[in-house]
Amino acid sequence: MHTARHTTAAIHRRCNYTASKPLTALAFQEAHFGAPQVVKCLPFSGVRETLLQFETFDEAYVERLRAGDPPTHAHFCSYFGRLIGIKLRSRLSTRDDIEDVRQETFKRFFVALQGGRIEYPDRLGSFVNSMCNNVLREHYRGSKDLVAAADEDEAMNFPSPAIDPLQEMSAKEVQQLVRETLEELSERDRRILREVFLEERDKDAVCHDFGVSREHLRLLLHRAKKAFRKKYEERCA
Amino acid sequence: MDHAEVIRSQMTEKYLLDELDSLERDAFEEHFFDCPACAADVHAGALFVDHAKTVLAEEAVAERHAPVPSHARPSWLSWFRPVFALPATAILLLVIGYQNAVTIPHLSHQLNTPQVLPFAAVNVGTYGSEAPAILTHPGEGFLVFVRIPPDAAFVRYTAELYDPERKLEWNLAFAPITGQDEYPVQVPGSDWKAGRYALTVSGVTASGESKEIGNAQFEVQVQK
Numbered sequence: 001m002h003t004a005r006h007t008t009a010a011i012h013r014r015c016n017y018t019a020s021k022p023l024t025a026l027a028f029q030e031a032h033f034g035a036p037q038v039v040k041c042l043p044f045s046g047v048r049e050t051l052l053q054f055e056t057f058d059e060a061y062v063e064r065l066r067a068g069d070p071p072t073h074a075h076f077c078s079y080f081g082r083l084i085g086i087k088l089r090s091r092l093s094t095r096d097d098i099e100d101v102r103q104e105t106f107k108r109f110f111v112a113l114q115g116g117r118i119e120y121p122d123r124l125g126s127f128v129n130s131m132c133n134n135v136l137r138e139h140y141r142g143s144k145d146l147v148a149a150a151d152e153d154e155a156m157n158f159p160s161p162a163i164d165p166l167q168e169m170s171a172k173e174v175q176q177l178v179r180e181t182l183e184e185l186s187e188r189d190r191r192i193l194r195e196v197f198l199e200e201r202d203k204d205a206v207c208h209d210f211g212v213s214r215e216h217l218r219l220l221l222h223r224a225k226k227a228f229r230k231k232y233e234e235r236c237a
Numbered sequence: 238m239d240h241a242e243v244i245r246s247q248m249t250e251k252y253l254l255d256e257l258d259s260l261e262r263d264a265f266e267e268h269f270f271d272c273p274a275c276a277a278d279v280h281a282g283a284l285f286v287d288h289a290k291t292v293l294a295e296e297a298v299a300e301r302h303a304p305v306p307s308h309a310r311p312s313w314l315s316w317f318r319p320v321f322a323l324p325a326t327a328i329l330l331l332v333i334g335y336q337n338a339v340t341i342p343h344l345s346h347q348l349n350t351p352q353v354l355p356f357a358a359v360n361v362g363t364y365g366s367e368a369p370a371i372l373t374h375p376g377e378g379f380l381v382f383v384r385i386p387p388d389a390a391f392v393r394y395t396a397e398l399y400d401p402e403r404k405l406e407w408n409l410a411f412a413p414i415t416g417q418d419e420y421p422v423q424v425p426g427s428d429w430k431a432g433r434y435a436l437t438v439s440g441v442t443a444s445g446e447s448k449e450i451g452n453a454q455f456e457v458q459v460q461k
Contacts, residue, residue: 057271083276086283087266090255125270133263171288178288194293196254197286203254218250221282224289225250229281 057124066113077106080128087132092139101139105132177235181228189220238268243275253282356380358419361438362451368433370456376426383436384419385450391440395447396422401432401457431459 064072084105088098108131112118118127182190188210195206196217207214243249248265251257257265269275316322356379357369373379385394391413398406406427411420437452 079276080270082280083270086279089283090262123271125272125276126267129266129270174284175288175292178285179292181285182289182292190293190296193289194297198290198293198297203256214256218247218254218256221250221253221286222247225253225278225282225285228285229278232281232284 057122059121062113062118062121062124080125081106083125084128084132087129088136091136097139101132101135104135104139108135173235174232177228177231180231181224184227185220185224189224192217192220193224238264240268240272240275243268243272249275249278249282252279253286354378354380354423356382357455358382358384359436359453359455360384361436361453362386363453368454368456370458372458372460373429374460375428378426379424381422381424381436381455382419383422383438383453385413385438387413387416387418388440388450390442391448391450392443393441394420394450395439395441397437397439398424399435399437401430401434403435406434429457429459431457433457 061072065076081102084102085098088101092098092101105128109128112127112131118124120127182193185193192206192210192212195201195209196203203214203217207217238248243265248257248261248268252262252265269279316325355371355373355377357371359369359381361383362385371379371381383396393410393412395408395410397408400406407425409422414420433454433456435452435454437449439447439449441447
């Protein structure tokens with residue numbers, strides 16, 4: 001059965017864009033559609049990890065987005081790309097599936113944006129989330145809409161994901177911060193996290209084995225996350 | 238979903254630990270897509286969890302490949318480990334405490350109190366003398382009155398005491414006193430062996446030459 005899962009993978013396989021510098025989503029939009037039209041966002045797997053940058057979601061933001069303002073566009077794709085990725089990883093099992101749903105969500109969002117269907121700019125996040133939910137439901141059903149979208153996509157050349165050489169280093173930097181955070185934990189707490197996240201053991205069984213409560217587990221994660229975030233923000237600053 | 242409620246009920250941690258049912262999960266996602274603070278919290282947590290898996294996996298691999306510790310002979314420094322050092326310190330403190338509280342005051346009292354000591358008088362260089370007996374107690378000292386034939390050639394005397402097994406107990410050097418032929422020697426307390434002790438006395442000339450003058454014996458009887 002032809003499903004949306006094939007879309008991004010197929011796109012990446014057939015990619016023949018060889019620009020000297022990474023093609024931005026906006027440039028791609030202009031190259032293929034002329035502004036303002038439907039924009040295909042770059043995959044986000046090559047994005048260097050940085051803190052989420054906040055902007056106020058309001059009428060002005062939506063207007064800049066509709067006008068194709070590059071910083072706003074980049075912010076939108078980065079911000080919601082990550083949130084969608086987090087949302088989808090507990091629901092979808094493969095990276096391709098996640099990319100397909102994310103791309104389809106963005107595609108539909110920009111269509112809605114150009115169609116003037118963003119009625120509540122201050123609820124932009126909810127709008128993106130609900131759109132992602134719809135795409136996800138269709139993905140589960142193997143919807144014909146997604147199949148059609150995939151076919152349509154395959155007729156176009158998409159840019160390859162720009163491989164940022166800094167991304168590898170960035171991952172190492174983040175890992176180092178995580179390592180430092182983990183080293184501050186007790187041996188027992190580190191083992192608890194290892195059994196929960198790495199070995200994916202049943203959490204109740206882990207808590208029972210280590211003689212701790214689920215509340216302790218949440219507290220442990222909360223403290224580790226807080227310590228990591230502090231280091232992360234300091235490093236980024 | 239109210240932000241305060243999200244914080245209060247640790248929704249981010251529950252979300253990352255996959256503890257929410259589908260309704261709660263949907264509601265929380267609806268919230269954090271619109272709430273920058275919660276979005277940042279979820280993002281930081283997800284980033285931590287993702288990379289923690291990598292780091293913890295590296296640790297697990299390293300543990301599996303870590304060499305098994307050999308049972309090598311422990312170094313002398315191992316005696317400083319708390320398992321040895323602490324009991325040893327405690328024992329030393331007890332000993333020191335006992336000495337300060339009992340032994341030293343007792344000895345001090347003995348030294349500062351007039352007392353009558355056992356004694357014996359011996360002649361050095363006199364053949365066929367009988368060995369006088371001294372009745373003493375373990376650790377108790379006594380006096381030996383040593384009679385030495387005066388000889389002006391000697392500038393110094395040395396005395397050596399041998400136990401019944403002919404092992405040297407101690408030696409003593411002292412200067413002659415003009416016109417005196419008897420020297421009281423205080424013998425310190427010791428773990429006496431019952432039997433005959435021998436005292437050998439030598440004279441040392443001005444040129445450093447040593448010459449044995451003679452020896453004397455006395456019988457030590459130990460009263461338990």
